Amino acid sequence: MIKEIKVKSVLNKTKKRDTWFLDDYTFNPYQSCSYNCLYCYIRGSKYGTNLATSLSVKTNAIELLEKQLKKHAEKGEYGFIVLSSVTDPYINIEKEYQLTRKALEVILKYRFPVHIITKSTLVERDFDLLKEIHQQAILPEDLQPKLSGGTLLTFSFSTIDDQIGNIFETGAPKPSLRIETLQKAIQSGFHAGVSMMPLLPFITDTTEHLEKLFSTFKKCKVNYLMPATLTVFGNGKADSKTLMLNAIKKHFPELEARYLRYFSNNHQLPKFYRNAFHLKMKELTKTYNLKDRII
Numbered sequence: 001m002i003k004e005i006k007v008k009s010v011l012n013k014t015k016k017r018d019t020w021f022l023d024d025y026t027f028n029p030y031q032s033c034s035y036n037c038l039y040c041y042i043r044g045s046k047y048g049t050n051l052a053t054s055l056s057v058k059t060n061a062i063e064l065l066e067k068q069l070k071k072h073a074e075k076g077e078y079g080f081i082v083l084s085s086v087t088d089p090y091i092n093i094e095k096e097y098q099l100t101r102k103a104l105e106v107i108l109k110y111r112f113p114v115h116i117i118t119k120s121t122l123v124e125r126d127f128d129l130l131k132e133i134h135q136q137a138i139l140p141e142d143l144q145p146k147l148s149g150g151t152l153l154t155f156s157f158s159t160i161d162d163q164i165g166n167i168f169e170t171g172a173p174k175p176s177l178r179i180e181t182l183q184k185a186i187q188s189g190f191h192a193g194v195s196m197m198p199l200l201p202f203i204t205d206t207t208e209h210l211e212k213l214f215s216t217f218k219k220c221k222v223n224y225l226m227p228a229t230l231t232v233f234g235n236g237k238a239d240s241k242t243l244m245l246n247a248i249k250k251h252f253p254e255l256e257a258r259y260l261r262y263f264s265n266n267h268q269l270p271k272f273y274r275n276a277f278h279l280k281m282k283e284l285t286k287t288y289n290l291k292d293r294i295i
């Protein structure tokens, strides 16, 4: 059941721009997410074990966005708006509600730059508006020499294997379809890349899987590729740690002992593992001549 809610504010100004995602603002027209990734950072008791059954739509989001953006534009406070930081901007109900599309029209009107982060193929529907934003947005002064325009498109992957995706991201479009949309974005001239957040220990961060990821994205001619490893939280039944450990037990029983050893008392992998992961990513980005940051 989809809840329709009204909110007091919809555009959040960040305290400090994140160096990975370049967000000066975040905008979330929906709450919860139909893609249901087990490792998702928004998981917890608020939304229950199936995120797709707790979706909310902020029905006054566009009206509020118009008011808030107008004020920031009048003060010349231009900066990237990230869509979306705590859901995907193209969850299934976007087809019906079209709040992301309507938000892009407002963003274009006030000439703000935009960064879309998604696992969806539906973003292709909005390439027309995103192209106009790319040409017309006013970039913050410090980013002007570093970027060619005002649209960034980041596609999110924890794997490029459809079967693995089906275990950990049950509601999301298949990785193979995401790759097709990424290719179309790059062929259309967007500044587009991927976030590999999170790569899954011993499953998608193996040498073999990493080679597949890097070679695939190199062939796609991505502008950047941002990797990070897994963090999981909580021991409640709807928490990401519980859901991930249950999935490992069911689908990768041979890895259960290692996952328990690393995660039962921690939300992140041990330092030696994170250091080795970091070095491996540096080595691969160098080998494939890829950037590990947008700028």
Ligand code: SF4
Pocket: 033, 034, 035, 036, 037, 039, 040, 041, 042, 051, 086, 087, 088, 119, 172
């Ligand atoms: S797509 Fe993003 S927000 Fe949605 S469930 Fe997956 S990780 Fe969470």
